[in-house]
Amino acid sequence: MTRRLAVVAEKVGVSEATVSRVLNGKPGVSEATREAVLTALDVLGYERPTRLRGERARLVGLVVPELQNPIFPALAEVIGGALAQQGLTAVLCTSSTGLASEAAYVDLLLQQQVSGVIFAGGQYTEADAQHDHYRLLLQRKLPTVLVNAAVEGLGHPQVACDDGAAVEQAFGHLTALGHERIGLLLGPPDHVPSQRKLAGFAAASARVGRAVDPELIDNAMFSLESGQASMMRLLEHGVTGVICASDPLALGAIRAARRRGLHVPRDVSIIGYDDSMLMTCVDPALTTIRQPIEAMGKAAVDLLVHQVEGSKVRTAELLYEPELVVRSSTAPVTVPT
Amino acid sequence: MTRRLAVVAEKVGVSEATVSRVLNGKPGVSEATREAVLTALDVLGYERPTRLRGERARLVGLVVPELQNPIFPALAEVIGGALAQQGLTAVLCTSSTGLASEAAYVDLLLQQQVSGVIFAGGQYTEADAQHDHYRLLLQRKLPTVLVNAAVEGLGHPQVACDDGAAVEQAFGHLTALGHERIGLLLGPPDHVPSQRKLAGFAAASARVGRAVDPELIDNAMFSLESGQASMMRLLEHGVTGVICASDPLALGAIRAARRRGLHVPRDVSIIGYDDSMLMTCVDPALTTIRQPIEAMGKAAVDLLVHQVEGSKVRTAELLYEPELVVRSSTAPVTVPT
DNA sequence: CAAGCCGACGCAAGTTCTTGCGCAATCATG
DNA sequence: CATGATTGCGCAAGAACTTGCGTCGGCTTG
Missing domain, CATH: 3.40.50.2300 (Response regulator)
Known part of the structure; x- marks a missing residue:
């Protein structure tokens, strides 16, 4: 073996004990000596123990x-x-x-x-x-x-x-605008935030005395394209307003609506989630829920x-x-x- | 001290010697045992020696x-x-x-x-x-x-x-559309990509026999808002087309144009740079240079x-x-x- | 200036880690 | 099925590292 301590100790002109103390950050070593030992370590190409880098x-x-x-x-x-x-x-x-x-x-x-x-x-x-x-x-x-x-x-x-509250707000907004067939475009079924959104959706539906129609709920992945695909299905069930679990999903939904020849927001209203960057710049500027x-x-x-x-x-x-x-x-x- | 080797050895059910060999990457240990030792090490919260991380x-x-x-x-x-x-x-x-x-x-x-x-x-x-x-x-x-x-x-x-070529393409596009007062919205003056864009701009201008009007060049920071501010100045000099050094700058430029009551692209044409995400979704869908x-x-x-x-x-x-x-x-x- | 104190360090015992060697298990071979 | 090769591992010697304790020199204090 290489006897690191011994070599370094000799180079610096101290005992192995002192080098050991430096390497382990123990007290009882003057700052000057500590410096010298560390320098020698570097010069000799040895790696400093992680502890000595840690704080930095x-x-x-x-x-x-x-x-x-x-x-x-x-x-x-x-x-x-x-x-x-x-x-x-x-x-x-x-x-x-x-x-x-x-x-x-x-x-x-x-x-x-x-x-x-x-x-x-x-x-x-x-x-x-x-x-x-x-x-x-x-x-x-x-x-x-x-x-x-x-x-x-x-x-x-x-x-x-509060995902639940968010969807309730969105639901309220769409309801106030007169929408009755409101769709919900979620992430994967086992996605907890999506589950909470679903719960909020159910609560809000109940509040206006409406049952949740499972055909108005769709699960997608997290991409715009996936949102577009899911939206296609929702449109077939005649939604006039859709709450999406993310902004990219909402943008996908908009695209789907357009593919179908529908105008947003005249024919379909779409709500995003997150209020990410640039959502004021998209067409149409996205109504969305800001986290x-x-x-x-x-x-x-x-x-x-x-x-x-x-x-x-x-x-x-x-x-x-x-x-x-x-x-x-x-x-x-x-x-x- | 903690007798790492001893503890790990016991946990795995091998000798200290074997653990030592694993920790030092020495041969003579089966792959299964090696795995077991490393796992135990992790579970017990000990740090692996750097050597073993290196490759992994x-x-x-x-x-x-x-x-x-x-x-x-x-x-x-x-x-x-x-x-x-x-x-x-x-x-x-x-x-x-x-x-x-x-x-x-x-x-x-x-x-x-x-x-x-x-x-x-x-x-x-x-x-x-x-x-x-x-x-x-x-x-x-x-x-x-x-x-x-x-x-x-x-x-x-x-x-x-190739920033220069990019701006030349953009310039050509605007020229083909009949634009003559073409603006250039760049990053900071010492920004090399911006300098190259400026060079491309100058080259393209020269090619159509036009001098570069310094009033049609403006430097901004990298943000949308900064682009908006710079665009305001460019508009005062009557540009009908603007080449921007980034997409956010272009979006800022669009916003500035609108604040001025101008329609994009009818009154002003704007070209971005990068073709980043979602540029198909913005309003209007952005003509841009794809890297x-x-x-x-x-x-x-x-x-x-x-x-x-x-x-x-x-x-x-x-x-x-x-x-x-x-x-x-x-x-x-x-x-x- | 003696006495006391304290920080810095070395000594060496003690602890922990490394490694040469050999044993046992497994496997291919005659 | 014996034989030898090979591999994986433990044993234990000894190398490397750690640390309690004591010494030394400098500094403060009475």
């Missing part, structure tokens, strides 16, 4: 499923900024890109000794997906925060937008920082109130002529 | 300036995917967010022992910015690739889109992988050909009535 750049993993849906870059930017203010640095991991799975990223982040992990949408929102890596994080006591509705029993603090991502992002970072600093935080979900932003993709229902 | 999770830093402009998430997604196919994992760093500067990220990435760094827009595109950290990477011989036009003399391989980001991203990853594998790569710039995508934000110039 406190990393936080930020796991998002994709970057196609503009809500994720937006959230990433808010969270990244908030972390930076706390002296933390975000490492953004896109889990559904290519081959790297969420679990693989968690492994990676653990290896990189991150101070914590923030998930913004991911497998914890899907009931049927793997959740083992969330338990691993719990075991390791690594600070973790989940943004957006999660399956139950994961034991991590959560920040989410307070600024506040949510900051709250997530707060929750994380508290954990990093050692306080226990409640794992109860922090629910944020959404806000309906009315633009031009919704209009009063037209009387069939 | 080869990290590549991916530095982008922001996530607001959709081109960057898009590029990040392409590059991330291409890296994943090579068994590399992207760590996305957003440099202009909050306090973490590009140099700080480079430090960080060096400490994290990344295999390489890909920059996608950043300080190397700005002549007046700090470039020391690029030299540091060169010194350390860390594989590095720059995407997009860079200042000269950095010594790293580069992949870029082949798929090809560019893959090329960047190729260049990086070659370096990682030890081959020398040419530092000459790989220039990609852009493609004009004509949609609805450009139209023949209207004869003043």
Whole structure:
């Protein structure tokens, strides 16, 4: 073997004991000596133990499923900024890109000794997906925060937008405009935020004394194209207004309506979800439900920082109130002529 | 102390010797046992020695300036995917967010022992910015690739889109539509891609025997709002067509035109740059110049992988050909009535 | 100036990790 | 079925690392 300690000790002119103390961050070594030892380490090409790098750049993993849906870059930017203010640095991991799975990223982040992990949408929102890596994080006591509705029993603090209330608002808006056949375009069936939206939809329907017609509910994936396909089906069932679970889905819905020769909002009203970037620029400007991502992002970072600093935080979900932003993709229902 | 070996050995049911061999990558251990030991190590929360991470999770830093402009998430997604196919994992760093500067990220990435760094827009595109950290990477011989036009003399391989040719195409398109007062809405004056666009603009102007009127050129920052402000000035000088250096700038320009009561494209034609996501959905669908980001991203990853594998790569710039995508934000110039 | 204190460090015992060697199990072969 | 090769692993010696304790020198204090 190489007898690192011995070599370094000789180079610096101290005992092995002193080198050992430096390498382990133990007290009882003068700052000058510590410097000298570390320098010698670098010069001799040895790797410093991770501990000595740790404090310098406190990393936080930020796991998002994709970057196609503009809500994720937006959230990433808010969270990244908030972390930076706390002296933390975000490492953004896109889990559904290519081959790297969420679990693989968690492994990676653990290896990189991150101070914590923030998930913004991911497998914890899907009931049927793997959740083992969330338990691993719990075991390791690594600070973790989940943004957006999660399956139950994961034991991590959560920040989410009140999906149910959001859909109720949207439903109310469409009802006020005279719509009666209101469709709901959701994500996958096991997607918790979608389930909550469905619950909100059912509640709102009940309130106006209407039963939920399952033909007016459709599940899609998360892409615009998938939204377009689902919307085609909804249109066949005569919807005049549709609430979508994301902005890309809403844009897909608009496209589907147009393919069918329908005008938005004259023939069909469409409501998005998230109020992501540029939704004022699309045609027609999208009526959508704004998640307070600024506040949510900051709250997530707060929750994380508290954990990093050692306080226990409640794992109860922090629910944020959404806000309906009315633009031009919704209009009063037209009387069939 | 904790007697890691002993604890792990007991947990797995092997001797300390075997655990030691696993931890040091020594032969003489079956693959199954090796797996078991590593798993136990993770479960018990011990850190794997760097050697064992090296191969498994080869990290590549991916530095982008922001996530607001959709081109960057898009590029990040392409590059991330291409890296994943090579068994590399992207760590996305957003440099202009909050306090973490590009140099700080480079430090960080060096400490994290990344295999390489890909920059996608950043300080190397700005002549007046700090470039020391690029030299540091060169010194350390860390594989590095720059995407997009860079200042000269950095010594790293580069992949870029032919900004000059792009503007010439756009200029040709507007000219063919009868526009004569064509404006150019650029990024900051020291921004190399913008300088190249200006050069292309000048060349195209010369070709049709027109001098460049400096009043028709304006510099903005990178945001939509900034584009809107600059466009206001351009409109005062009577432009009927404007070529913008990014899609957000173009959307800002559209907004400015509307504020002025002008219709796009009837009164003003506007051309964007990048063809980012959703540009088919905006109003009017944006005529824009598509960068082949798929090809560019893959090329960047190729260049990086070659370096990682030890081959020398040419530092000459790989220039990609852009493609004009004509949609609805450009139209023949209207004869003043 | 003696006395006391304290930080920095080395000594060496103690602990933990590494590795040469050999045994046992498995497998291919004559 | 015996034989030898090969592989996986434990044993235990010893190498490498850690740490309690004591020493030394400098500094403060009475």
